[in-house]
Amino acid sequence: MASMATLFSKTSFPSHSLSKNFETHFAPSVRINVPSLGAKKRAYPRLRVSAGLIEPDGGKLVELIAEESQRDIKKREAFSLPRIKISRIDLEWVHVLSEGWASPLHGFMRESEFLQTLHFNSLRLEDGSLVNMSVPIVLAIDDSQKHQMGESRKVALFDSRDNPVAILNDIEIYKHPKEERIARTWGTTAPGLPYVENAITHAGNWLIGGDLEVIEPIKYHDGLDRFRMSPAELREEFTRRNADAVFAFQLRNPVHNGHALLMTDTRRRLLEMGFKNPVLLLHPLGGYTKADDVPLDWRMKQHEKVLEDGVLDPETTVVSIFPSPMHYAGPTEVQWHAKARINAGANFYIVGRDPAGMGHPVEKRDLYDADHGKKVLSMAPGLERLNILPFKVAAYDKTQGKMAFFDPSRAQDFLFISGTKMRTLARNKENPPDGFMCPGGWKVLVEYYDSLIPSDSGKVPEAVPA
Amino acid sequence: MASMATLFSKTSFPSHSLSKNFETHFAPSVRINVPSLGAKKRAYPRLRVSAGLIEPDGGKLVELIAEESQRDIKKREAFSLPRIKISRIDLEWVHVLSEGWASPLHGFMRESEFLQTLHFNSLRLEDGSLVNMSVPIVLAIDDSQKHQMGESRKVALFDSRDNPVAILNDIEIYKHPKEERIARTWGTTAPGLPYVENAITHAGNWLIGGDLEVIEPIKYHDGLDRFRMSPAELREEFTRRNADAVFAFQLRNPVHNGHALLMTDTRRRLLEMGFKNPVLLLHPLGGYTKADDVPLDWRMKQHEKVLEDGVLDPETTVVSIFPSPMHYAGPTEVQWHAKARINAGANFYIVGRDPAGMGHPVEKRDLYDADHGKKVLSMAPGLERLNILPFKVAAYDKTQGKMAFFDPSRAQDFLFISGTKMRTLARNKENPPDGFMCPGGWKVLVEYYDSLIPSDSGKVPEAVPA
Numbered sequence: 035m036a037s038m039a040t041l042f043s044k045t046s047f048p049s050h051s052l053s054k055n056f057e058t059h060f061a062p063s064v065r066i067n068v069p070s071l072g073a074k075k076r077a078y079p080r081l082r083v084s085a086g087l088i089e090p091d092g093g094k095l096v097e098l099i100a101e102e103s104q105r106d107i108k109k110r111e112a113f114s115l116p117r118i119k120i121s122r123i124d125l126e127w128v129h130v131l132s133e134g135w136a137s138p139l140h141g142f143m144r145e146s147e148f149l150q151t152l153h154f155n156s157l158r159l160e161d162g163s164l165v166n167m168s169v170p171i172v173l174a175i176d177d178s179q180k181h182q183m184g185e186s187r188k189v190a191l192f193d194s195r196d197n198p199v200a201i202l203n204d205i206e207i208y209k210h211p212k213e214e215r216i217a218r219t220w221g222t223t224a225p226g227l228p229y230v231e232n233a234i235t236h237a238g239n240w241l242i243g244g245d246l247e248v249i250e251p252i253k254y255h256d257g258l259d260r261f262r263m264s265p266a267e268l269r270e271e272f273t274r275r276n277a278d279a280v281f282a283f284q285l286r287n288p289v290h291n292g293h294a295l296l297m298t299d300t301r302r303r304l305l306e307m308g309f310k311n312p313v314l315l316l317h318p319l320g321g322y323t324k325a326d327d328v329p330l331d332w333r334m335k336q337h338e339k340v341l342e343d344g345v346l347d348p349e350t351t352v353v354s355i356f357p358s359p360m361h362y363a364g365p366t367e368v369q370w371h372a373k374a375r376i377n378a379g380a381n382f383y384i385v386g387r388d389p390a391g392m393g394h395p396v397e398k399r400d401l402y403d404a405d406h407g408k409k410v411l412s413m414a415p416g417l418e419r420l421n422i423l424p425f426k427v428a429a430y431d432k433t434q435g436k437m438a439f440f441d442p443s444r445a446q447d448f449l450f451i452s453g454t455k456m457r458t459l460a461r462n463k464e465n466p467p468d469g470f471m472c473p474g475g476w477k478v479l480v481e482y483y484d485s486l487i488p489s490d491s492g493k494v495p496e497a498v499p500a
Numbered sequence: 501m502a503s504m505a506t507l508f509s510k511t512s513f514p515s516h517s518l519s520k521n522f523e524t525h526f527a528p529s530v531r532i533n534v535p536s537l538g539a540k541k542r543a544y545p546r547l548r549v550s551a552g553l554i555e556p557d558g559g560k561l562v563e564l565i566a567e568e569s570q571r572d573i574k575k576r577e578a579f580s581l582p583r584i585k586i587s588r589i590d591l592e593w594v595h596v597l598s599e600g601w602a603s604p605l606h607g608f609m610r611e612s613e614f615l616q617t618l619h620f621n622s623l624r625l626e627d628g629s630l631v632n633m634s635v636p637i638v639l640a641i642d643d644s645q646k647h648q649m650g651e652s653r654k655v656a657l658f659d660s661r662d663n664p665v666a667i668l669n670d671i672e673i674y675k676h677p678k679e680e681r682i683a684r685t686w687g688t689t690a691p692g693l694p695y696v697e698n699a700i701t702h703a704g705n706w707l708i709g710g711d712l713e714v715i716e717p718i719k720y721h722d723g724l725d726r727f728r729m730s731p732a733e734l735r736e737e738f739t740r741r742n743a744d745a746v747f748a749f750q751l752r753n754p755v756h757n758g759h760a761l762l763m764t765d766t767r768r769r770l771l772e773m774g775f776k777n778p779v780l781l782l783h784p785l786g787g788y789t790k791a792d793d794v795p796l797d798w799r800m801k802q803h804e805k806v807l808e809d810g811v812l813d814p815e816t817t818v819v820s821i822f823p824s825p826m827h828y829a830g831p832t833e834v835q836w837h838a839k840a841r842i843n844a845g846a847n848f849y850i851v852g853r854d855p856a857g858m859g860h861p862v863e864k865r866d867l868y869d870a871d872h873g874k875k876v877l878s879m880a881p882g883l884e885r886l887n888i889l890p891f892k893v894a895a896y897d898k899t900q901g902k903m904a905f906f907d908p909s910r911a912q913d914f915l916f917i918s919g920t921k922m923r924t925l926a927r928n929k930e931n932p933p934d935g936f937m938c939p940g941g942w943k944v945l946v947e948y949y950d951s952l953i954p955s956d957s958g959k960v961p962e963a964v965p966a
Contacts, residue, residue, distance in 0.1 A: 146879065152687075153621055153634075153831065153876050164630075164881065168619075209869060214687035221618075221680035223689045365619065403675060410619050413612065415630065415881065 086278065087269055088381040088419060091165040092138025095265055095377060098200075099132050099248045108249045112190035112198035116183045118175055118242070120191050120199065123233045126321040127171050128191065128200055129252035129357045133264035135374040138165060141246035142173040145208040148241065152218040155369055156415040166416030168369035169361055170219065173202075174210050176238030183207075189242070198249055205244040210237065220363050221402070226395030228324035229361045252357075258334060262320065263354040265378040271352055272379045277313035279304050281382035281423065282375040284389070286319045286327060286360060287453065288336045288479055290471040291437040292428030294345045299439075300384060300423055301350065314351045315380055319371075321359035324392075330355070332482040339474030362392045364402035365410035372411055376420055385411055386425035436469035457483070552744065553735055554847040554885060557631040558604025561731055561843060564666075565598050565714045574715045578656035578664035582649045584641055584708070586657050586665065589699045592787040593637050594657065594666055595718035595823045599730035601840040604631060607712035608639040611674040614707065618684040621835055622881040632882030634835035635827055636685065639668075640676050642704030649673075655708070664715055671710040676703065686829050687868070692861030694790035695827045718823075724800060728786065729820040731844040737818055738845045743779035745770050747848035747889065748841040750855070752785045752793060752826060753919065754802045754945055756937040757903040758894030760811045765905075766850060766889055767816065780817045781846055785837075787825035790858075796821070798948040805940030830857045830868035831876035838877055842886055851877055852891035902935035923949070 090096075100108045120128070130136055138159065143151065148170055150157050155168040173191075175183075183189055183205075191200045216230055217223050225231075253259045263271065272280050281300050285293070297314055304312035318337065320330050328336075334355075341348055358374065361367045367390035372383045389407040391400055408424045411417065429448040431438035440448055451470060459466050460479040471479075556562075566574045586594070596602055604625065609617065614636050616623050621634040639657075641649075649655055649671075657666045682696055683689050691697075719725045729737065738746050747766055751759070763780055770778035784803065786796050794802075800821075807814055824840065827833045833856035838849045855873040857866055874890045877883065895914040897904035906914055917936060925932050926945040937945075 146875065149831075149872060149876055150879050154879070154881055155619055156881070158879060158881075162884070211687075211869065213690075214868075217683035217687045217689060221677075221683045223683060224679075365615075402680075403677065406615060409612065410615055413616050413620070413624060415620055415622070415624075418628070 087272055087280065087379040088376055090134065090137045090265070090377045091373065091416065092159060094137070095269070096134040096137040096140055097132070097264075097266065098134075098140065098246045099251055105250055108201060108247060109198055112192075112201055112249065115188050115190040115201065116186050117190050117192050118173070118179055118202075119196075120173070120193060121233070122194065123229075123322050123359050124173060124191070125193055125199065125252065126357055126359045127173070128246065128248060130321075130374075131171065131246050132200075132248040132252060133266070133357075135265060135356075135358065135377055136167070136171055137265075137377045139167070139171060141202060142243045143171055143241070144206040144243035145241075147243070148172055148208070152215065154415070155366065164415045166369050166373040166414055168366045168373070168414070169363065170215060172210075172241045172243070174234075174237035175207070175240050175242050177240070179238065180207060180240050180242075189244075199252070200246050200248040202242065202244040202246055205242055207240050207242050210239050210241045212237075212239075219361065219366055221366070222394070224394065224396040227362065228392075229322070229359065229363075232322065233359075256331065258320070258331065258355060261334065261353065261355045262357055263352075265374075268315065268352065268354060269379040272313055272315075275313055275350075275352075276311055277379075279309040279312040279382060280315055280380040281312060281384060282315040282317055282372075282378070282380035283384045284317055284319065284356065284371045284375070286323055286333070288328060288333060288456075288471070288475065289316075289340045289345075290451075290456070290475075291345060291469060292430075294340065295428050295437050295439070296384065296425060297346060297351075299426075300382070303423075304382070312350070312382075314346070315375065315378065316346070316351055316353045317356045317375065317378075318353075319360055320355035320357050323360045324362065327360075328479070328482060332478060336475045336478040336482075339478055340472055343472035343474050345472050345475075360390070362390060362401075364388070364391045365406045368407045368411050369414045369417065372414075372417055372420055372422075376417075381419070382421045382423055383411075384423045384425065387427070430467055430470055432467075434469075435467070553738055553746065553845040554842055556600065556603045556731070556843045557839065557882070558625060560603070561735070562600040562603040562606055563598070563730075563732065564600075564606065564712045565717055571716055574667060574713060575664055578658075578667055578715065581654050581656040581667065582652050583656050583658050584639070584645055584668075585662075586639070586659060587699070588660065589695075589788050589825050590639060590657070591659055591665065591718065592823055592825045593639070594712065594714060596787075596840075597637065597712050598666075598714040598718060599732070599823075601731060601822075601824065601843055602633070602637055603731075603843045605633070605637060607668060608709045609637055609707070610672040610709035611707075613709070614638055614674075618681065620881070621832065630881045632835050632839040632880055634832045634839070634880070635829065636681060638676075638707045638709070640700075640703035641673070641706050641708050643706070645704065646673060646706050646708075655710075665718070666712050666714040668708065668710040668712055671708055673706050673708050676705050676707045678703075678705075685827065685832055687832070688860070690860065690862040693828065694858075695788070695825065695829075698788065699825075722797070724786070724797065724821060727800065727819065727821045728823055729818075731840075734781065734818065734820060735845040738779055738781075741779055741816075741818075742777055743845075745775040745778040745848060746781055746846040747778060747850060748781040748783055748838075748844070748846035749850045750783055750785065750822065750837045750841070752789055752799070754794060754799060754922075754937070754941065755782075755806045755811075756917075756922070756941075757811060757935060758896075760806065761894050761903050761905070762850065762891060763812060763817075765892075766848070769889075770848070778816070778848075780812070781841065781844065782812070782817055782819045783822045783841065783844075784819075785826055786821035786823050789826045790828065793826075794945070794948060798944060802941045802944040802948075805944055806938055809938035809940050811938050811941075826856070828856060828858045828867075830854070831872045834873045834877050835880045835883065838880075838883055838886055838888075842883075847885070848887045848889055849877075850889045850891065853893070896933055896936055898933075900935075901933070 131141060147157055151167050151170050156164040157167045158164055187204060189202050189205060190198055193199050212234055220227055283297055301312050318333055337353060375383055385408045388400060388402060388404040391402045394401045412422045427440045428437050429440045429450050431447055432449055433447045461483040463480050597607060613623055617633050617636050622630040623633045624630055653670060655668050655671060656664055659665050678700055686693055749763055767778050784799055803819060841849055851874045854866060854868060854870040857868045860867045878888045893906040894903050895906045895916050897913055898915055899913045927949040929946050
């Protein structure tokens with residue numbers, strides 16, 4: 035995957051270079067804004083990272099990782115405090131919080147933040163303004179953990195291998211209203227929601243909020259850590275590339291040429307609008323996903339091939355991993371996906387059909403209306419500054435032998451290849467039509483399904499459509 | 501109930517009187533604002549109704565009732581249009597919409613309003629600002645009604661006796677995602693939610709939104725119509741009384757002396773803050789309530805006695821009926837209750853323990869955390885202008901022989917008389933401790949329970965605590 039790492043440094047600028055600075059104006063009613071081209075250039079030797087990029091929520095990127103000189107002290111302190119053992123998903127949230135993806139949050143939510151998230155999908159700041167926050171970022175504890183804590187105002191979080199990860203300060207413990215949390219986040223309480231079953235149903239009946247101090251950067255040692263750029267690192271990269279627009283593409287599935295068409299077409303549109311150097315943030319989700327999704331390491335291999343095959347331009351593409359776990363909460367979650375990318379410097383967000391959706395766990399239908407995600411996103415409080423770019427539908431154009439934007443006036447020329455269809459082909463080692471996906475990327479998919487050891491029943495987990 | 505009607509005219513001012521006009525400033529972080537006492541008086545001969553009172557949401561009170569001269573024309577038009585027969589609850593919502601309780605809504609919600617309500621409990625106006633809107637005000641239709649509508653851009657709403665009620669213009673039909681609506685509104689999908697069973701479960705799979713034109717004012721001919729003052733009429737009344745603060749008290753239960761204490765104490769606090777003439781809006785909910793609540797007519801009789809007995813001061817109290825149906829949706833619904841009262845001119849809202857709450861329909865617990873209502877209310881987008889006054893807990897002080905604010909330092913002196921306890925006493929024709937409720941009001945309650953014909957099982961419906 036070395037070729038991907040090189041993407042981050044292909045276009046290098048000396049660190050003292052002049053940064054372009056746009057006076058950007060965002061009007062809620064006009065989603066697309068054009069930079070004022072006459073804006074004068076100014077030098078920001080010390081503010082280089084954020085110059086010209088969209089401001090993080092709350093005005094300042096939150097970073098919660100202890101200074102290197104303090105780490106040993108914090109580690110010793112952690113050993114002296116009451117302990118909470120955290121799960122893998124909890125650790126992923128610590129990671130998310132530590133790097134400021136959820137800015138301006140400073141730690142796991144206290145009750146007032148939790149309630150605002152559930153009811154309003156937004157948080158009110160001290161100045162009265164709202165930032166978006168649609169998904170509860172909370173830490174559950176059970177009765178005995180609560181009891182062990184006694185009167186302590188601080189607790190230490192330890193990972194599954196008993197390593198100290200963080201200290202939670204000035205804690206607040208409050209009830210974990212599981213049913214209400216699930217209903218308001220997913221719009222259903224049907225059994226079988228993957229995140230719910232993994233992280234809520236068996237979790238404790240209390241939530242603990244507080245200010246987080248993370249002892250050292252979270253690493254997973256899975257060979258992919260170098261792709262996990264923090265929002266600060268991404269901002270630095272975009273600035274180094276002199277990006278005057280950053281458009282983010284969230285994904286948790288293999289990239290096919292329909293996606294690629296969409297991303298290159300978005301860049302074309304941004305250039306037409308007057309931007310000089312729009313950069314794509316290709317941003318696969320790297321945290322918890324359900325069992326039948328293609329795992330992160332295989333997806334990263336597939337993305338690598340797509341870039342090697344030249345389907346996307348490495349000069350104007352940054353590939354990085356978004357560390358958040360996946361809720362599969364549709365219109366509620368897509369707001370989180372968009373908001374986090376603002377904090378990483380993106381001011382354009384591409385949204386497709388049924389973002390963060392899945393099939394209803396009990397009924398034979400999609401859980402969410404396929405159009406609600408983009409509608410909700412375009413109306414969400416706190417996301418007014420973000421330009422929402424709705425997907426056009428791409429399909430396989432039989433007359434051209436490639437993926438193209440669907441033209442309803444000649445519908446018979448198009449072939450829709452669903453995610454299910456794609457996976458069935460890969461599993462059977464058959465090839466899709468030429469031009470659907472670059473051959474290298476397709477080969478990775480075939481290898482992945484080949485690698486699956488059939489379970490006792492002989493059945494391979496069935497992936498759901500993208 | 502004649503004595504109540506007189507409340508509205510006891511303090512009469514000539515209609516050309518000078519209205520007090522305060523320059524009020526509301527800061528989100530400081531909930532209580534003090535009027536600038538030096539504000540000069542100005543005459544508003546034509547703007548008398550709203551001078552000095554809090555502005556309605558969206559700046560203008562919406563009124564959707566046809567001018568008298570147009571009513572025959574509208575009626576004839578209604579007969580020429582495709583018809584939707586509406587239920588009693590639908591009619592109550594037409595009433596609510598017609599008088600502007602839900603300003604700036606102009607009719608049943610279209611999809612964008614419905615989605616914003618579900619996800620954000622607020623609506624964004626054209627100028628980018630937010631108004632609160634927490635409860636979906638929607639009209640459901642079924643497949644055959646949708647089919648009958650054809651390509652019509654208008655439909656007529658007819659009541660259960662086939663009288664034309666309103667015309668819905670420029671309609672939009674969209675899917676009725678019942679499960680999601682219920683989950684996001686109530687925070688549960690458990691069976692047994694009264695409003696859900698009455699108005700959603702068996703409703704159609706489509707929602708129809710549009711601009712409402714109501715043919716004539718909605719009347720119920722139940723002897724209580726004269727108490728159903730519209731927001732415009734209430735504003736006129738508050739202005740006539742020269743109110744410089746209006747504090748609203750929502751209720752759907754009999755008034756006991758604890759409530760009365762709270763209301764008189766609120767007035768005392770407002771006077772201390774510098775207001776000269778705070779007026780109480782005692783505002784019982786008059787729309788749909790569940791079977792085990794005390795019915796509206798009995799509650800009105802009870803409220804009448806409370807006023808006759810001098811427990812509340814008629815000079816500074818306006819009793820009126822709030823026409824909304826009840827959702828029992830706790831923290832979500834209390835926002836609606838508060839927002840509607842802004843439109844009626846109230847700038848202070850009293851909120852108690854577990855507002856709009858009820859027992860969980862399946863589990864043995866309250867559906868909502870008793871403190872969430874006031875917390876959510878105090879943080880709700882669009883309610884920044886409203887001053888939230890949280891309840892103090894009142895209980896029966898045995899040493900004084902009356903209701904008093906609970907003093908935890910002498911807890912043993914207090915007796916908590918729950919709603920259940922109160923109703924059990926009334927049903928058994930026993931008396932509560934002296935000073936719990938005025939004798940005339942208590943007598944009404946005893947009569948009400950006496951009037952109930954025991955059902956087959958010999959059991960009288962059990963009311964849940966207030």
